Each structure stands twice: as structure tokens, then as C-alpha cells.
Amino acid sequence: MSPTPPTATSLRVANLSQTGPNPISLRPNAAALAALADSMGLTGLRKLSFEGDLKPLGDRDWQLTARLGATVVQPCVVTLEPVMTRIDKDVVRTFIRDYTDVDAPEAEMPEDDSIEPLGIWIDPAVVMEEELALALPEYPRKEEAETTTIRVTEPGKAPMTDEQARPFAGLAAFKDQLERDKDS
Secondary structure: OOOOOOOOOOEEHHHOOOOOOEEEEEOOOHHHHHHHHHHOOOOEEEEEEEEEEEEEEOOOEEEEEEEEEEEEEEEOOOOOOEEEEEEEEEEEEEEEOOOOOOOOOOOOOOOOOOEEEOOOEEOHHHHHHHHHHHHOOOOOOOOOOOOOOOOOOOOOOOOOOHHHHOOOHHHHHHHHHHHHHHHO
């Protein structure tokens, strides 16, 4: 009897074809898209697809090669209006059976960040979600959105300028004053 998979999209490594590619095709339904959009703080998520294959790499390792496609809607960082972005990204993950994770307090990050430890299961949906999160624009912005400077102060007082807000602006003025006093 086979153990129960952790998720509906999990693939048991022992059941995969060892002689050729194992096709992967994920297209989440509307409910799954809404849940994923909500968990990522998106206004909308449409046309999410993850197509590729999982093939053996040597005798014990596996490589997932796929194409991520999605249309996401996020609020503009300036106006909060919806910004639509199309994401098309090639994805490669290599699952290594003899992977050793460095557990030192200070360790260098490996150069190849596409390497993962190989377990009993490989879940392409987890890879799809991780890659989508990494591909999202950090600061989505409408093309015509412009930023303006707002200066607020108490009535009757002059607003602080950018020059005055610099941490050493006061020291520079003090130095100038000392030099003028010295010359007099």
C-alpha cells in the first residue's frame, strides 16, 4: 500500500518513469486561483499555468523543467489603482538525494539556488507557487502614475526642506558659522 500524498499535486518519486520525462501540467481552477491571490496579497490572478516535465538526472536525482505563465493584478504603489502584469518565466529545479543543508549560524549561500533536497514526494504546485511569488513585481506602478512631494507643518511655520532633513545639514551650517566667526 502506498502512503497518502501530502497534497493532490504531489508526485511519488518511486512511481515516476525512470526512463524518460514525466509530463507536468498545472492549471489551477478559479477557487484555487482566488485562494492563491489572497495568500499573496494580489488583487487578481488569472491564466496561471505551469507546464513542463520531471525527468531523471543520473541514477538518483531528478530535474524539473517548466514554464510558468500568469497574469497578476496588484495595486499600484502610488495610486492604488490596479496594475496588470504578465509573467512568463522558465523554471528549473534539481532535486538531489544526497543534499546536505548547511545548518551553521553563518554560512555562505550556495551559488545554485535551484537545488532542492529530494524526498519521497515532489510537488510541482509548491514549485509553481514559489516561482510565482519570486516573479511578482515588488513595486507595481501604473505608467502614468506620478509621485509628488507633500510638505505638512503647523500653521504659521515654514515646512522643512529636503536639505534641512539631511542628518548633517545642521553640522554644515554650524561649520560655516564657525568659519565666518573665525574670519571676523
